[in-house]
Amino acid sequence: MGEAQPMKVTAIASGSKGNATLIQYKNSAVLVDAGISARRITKACKELGVPLTSIQGILVTHEHTDHIAGIPQLIKQYGWPVYSRLGTIQAIRYKYNLPESCFVGLTKSTLSLGSMVVEPFKTSHDAAEPMGLSCYGGSTKATVLTDTGYVDDAMLRHVDDSNLLVLEANYDPQMLKYGPYAPMLKQRVAGPEGHLSNEEAGRVLVMMKRPKHMSVIMAHRSENNNDVRVVTDTVDKETAQEGVYVDKDFTMYHGQPKEMVTIISEGEKV
Ligand SMILES: [Zn+2]
Numbered sequence: 001m002g003e004a005q006p007m008k009v010t011a012i013a014s015g016s017k018g019n020a021t022l023i024q025y026k027n028s029a030v031l032v033d034a035g036i037s038a039r040r041i042t043k044a045c046k047e048l049g050v051p052l053t054s055i056q057g058i059l060v061t062h063e064h065t066d067h068i069a070g071i072p073q074l075i076k077q078y079g080w081p082v083y084s085r086l087g088t089i090q091a092i093r094y095k096y097n098l099p100e101s102c103f104v105g106l107t108k109s110t111l112s113l114g115s116m117v118v119e120p121f122k123t124s125h126d127a128a129e130p131m132g133l134s135c136y137g138g139s140t141k142a143t144v145l146t147d148t149g150y151v152d153d154a155m156l157r158h159v160d161d162s163n164l165l166v167l168e169a170n171y172d173p174q175m176l177k178y179g180p181y182a183p184m185l186k187q188r189v190a191g192p193e194g195h196l197s198n199e200e201a202g203r204v205l206v207m208m209k210r211p212k213h214m215s216v217i218m219a220h221r222s223e224n225n226n227d228v229r230v231v232t233d234t235v236d237k238e239t240a241q242e243g244v245y246v247d248k249d250f251t252m253y254h255g256q257p258k259e260m261v262t263i264i265s266e267g268e269k270v
């Protein structure tokens with residue numbers, strides 16, 4: 001009985017300088033990546049009114065610094081367990097010299113964390129064992145998919161039916177091509193183990209099974225090879241040409257390096 005509870009997803013920070021996302025449902029929360037300082041994460045939780053004791057742990061998508069920089073201090077301060085694939089755990093432990101007891105390997109297809117169920121899935125990125133993940137709370141689904149060079153059918157099936165989605169729109173191919181990066185780095189970003197372009201993100205929104213009133217945060221935007229206007233215009237164009245429309249079929253938000261952006265599952269607003 002009682003009111004349906006909303007699920008909330010907050011991009012605390014998004015971009016190549018640091019990523020951290022908080023997913024809340026009922027009285028528990030999980031952090032997805034912690035690539036910013038423990039101080040900033042603590043401050044964000046206070047601002048959001050999320051008790052630090054409600055945080056079940058940190059789910060890490062992969063070991064690049066912009067996703068893990070805050071982890072040693074967060075472990076020290078709060079003792080939150082860190083969940084990831086075994087290859088990722090190994091890489092983080094090696095990098096920061098952390099004991100095995102701080103980590104839990106995601107070896108099964110799902111994991112219960114507080115009031116949520118987490119379902120990791122493989123992505124394609126130049127890291128040890130990169131993953132995206134979906135989080136289920138009641139009938140609501142939230143998915144985080146960033147840092148992947150492409151989105152294949154298997155990934156799309158995990159994105160399907162996400163009421164809340166954090167989706168990478170890293171670069172504009174023209175801006176990358178004529179931008180300041182060295183040729184090797186350009187190749188890496190655009191390659192199959194790099195990042196998702198605005199066009200590719202738009203195609204995900206077209207191809208996925210979209211629930212009614214879905215919200216998406218376009219995330220991990222490059223500061224050099226992209227900007228909010230270009231993301232908006234490109235996603236608008238890519239989706240509209242397939243009969244899918246911003247504001248009608250989905251609501252679009254933009255992750256920011258230094259400002260929090262929250263999306264709340266629709267029809268269940270508090
Ligand atoms: Zn990465």
Ligand SMILES: [Zn+2]
Binds near residue numbers: 064066067147220
């Ligand atoms: Zn990244």
